[in-house]
Amino acid sequence: MNTKITELLGIKYPIIQGGMAWIAESTLASAVSNAGGLGLIAGGSAPIDYLREQIRKTKATVNGKPFGVNIMLMSPNAEDLARLVVEEEVPIVTTGAGNPGKFMDSWKEAGIKVIPVIPSVALAKRMERAGADAVVAEGTESGGHIGENTTMCLVPQVADALDIPVIAAGGIADGRGIAASIMLGAEGVQVGTRFLAAEECQIHPTYKELVVKAKDTDSIVTGRSTGHPCRNVKTKFAKRLVSGEKDGSLTPDEFEEITLGSLRKAVQDGNLEEGSFLCGAIAGMITEVKPCRDIIEEMFSQAESLLNK
Ligand code: TUI
Numbered sequence: 001m002n003t004k005i006t007e008l009l010g011i012k013y014p015i016i017q018g019g020m021a022w023i024a025e026s027t028l029a030s031a032v033s034n035a036g037g038l039g040l041i042a043g044g045s046a047p048i049d050y051l052r053e054q055i056r057k058t059k060a061t062v063n064g065k066p067f068g069v070n071i072m073l074m075s076p077n078a079e080d081l082a083r084l085v086v087e088e089e090v091p092i093v094t095t096g097a098g099n100p101g102k103f104m105d106s107w108k109e110a111g112i113k114v115i116p117v118i119p120s121v122a123l124a125k126r127m128e129r130a131g132a133d134a135v136v137a138e139g140t141e142s143g144g145h146i147g148e149n150t151t152m153c154l155v156p157q158v159a160d161a162l163d164i165p166v167i168a169a170g171g172i173a174d175g176r177g178i179a180a181s182i183m184l185g186a187e188g189v190q191v192g193t194r195f196l197a198a199e200e201c202q203i204h205p206t207y208k209e210l211v212v213k214a215k216d217t218d219s220i221v222t223g224r225s226t227g228h229p230c231r232n233v234k235t236k237f238a239k240r241l242v243s244g245e246k247d248g249s250l251t252p253d254e255f256e257e258i259t260l261g262s263l264r265k266a267v268q269d270g271n272l273e274e275g276s277f278l279c280g281a282i283a284g285m286i287t288e289v290k291p292c293r294d295i296i297e298e299m300f301s302q303a304e305s306l307l308n309k
Pocket of ligand 1: 021074098099117118119123138146147228278
């Protein structure tokens with residue numbers, strides 16, 4: 001499937017793997033890039049030396065294919081990482097959880113393709129004016145830190161408002177989601193949750209099992225009281241957080257304290273008592289762990305047959 005995104009990024013399939021904090025490392029990124037998509041390494045809050053090593057490892061295993069780095073702008077290491085991607089000649093950068101405007105000039109000067117993730121038309125327009133090459137329009141169905149608008153409503157409005165290509169994200173895990181995204185005006189998709197259940201994804205087995213066993217109603221949004229809403233698997237821990245936020249027994253400060261380090265506890269330890277297992281609302285549709293190549297090829301074979309109908 002050739003679109004403006006396959007052309008822009010030099011990839012076979014117009015699919016970007018989500019830059020999932022604590023999750024998206026070189027094994028997953030390199031499997032996605034080698035399968036013809038765009039693999040991403042997540043900046044998260046990891047130490048710079050670790051990220052440099054992850055970038056070099058990915059570069060060494062993708063046989064010249066493109067890959068990228070996601071920079072989470074709320075992270076304390078965002079400035080350092082913004083410099084690191086230039087030093088290490090990373091070809092593509094995506095950003096999340098903020099406005100990357102102040103880094104844009106240095107990235108463009110270095111020849112980096114920049115794709116901010118945005119939750120609204122206003123921010124999308126600002127990113128286009130600042131020189132973004134494309135945007136990811138991310139609906140509230142996504143896992144992790146989310147905006148309010150749905151993929152179905154956001155993508156066509158962003159596509160109408162911009163001249164640069166739009167990538168749809170949020171609730172996409174099979175070929176129907178890709179075909180629908182194209183119909184909404186997107187030139188590609190970003191997929192996170194489906195890759196949680198990839199063989200190459202290095203998360204704790206308990207995390208993968210939660211995703212594979214999830215039903216349609218098994219995601220929940222925590223953090224609304226703090227202004228940083230985050231979609232998770234509906235574990236007892238997540239339910240307790242939400243009820244504490246709702247009845248006022250958990251102040252925003254207490255919430256921040258309890259959730260500090262909870263992503264790491266989920267990803268590395270599979271800790272059901274204290275871990276935040278971020279996942280999208282589409283998890284209920286995912287029932288099997290498979291290699292990235294099979295996931296991508298099956299998604300696009302289904303999308304192409306639907307679009308050819
Ligand atoms: O960034 C994400 N998803 C994430 S980041 C993350 S790590 C985290 N940990 C604890 C609390 C919060 C996050 C887990 N998942 N997706 C991209 C995304 N970006 N969604 C929403 C936004 C966004 C929000 C506001 C982008 C820009 C923005 O700009 C506000 C402004 O104008 O500065």
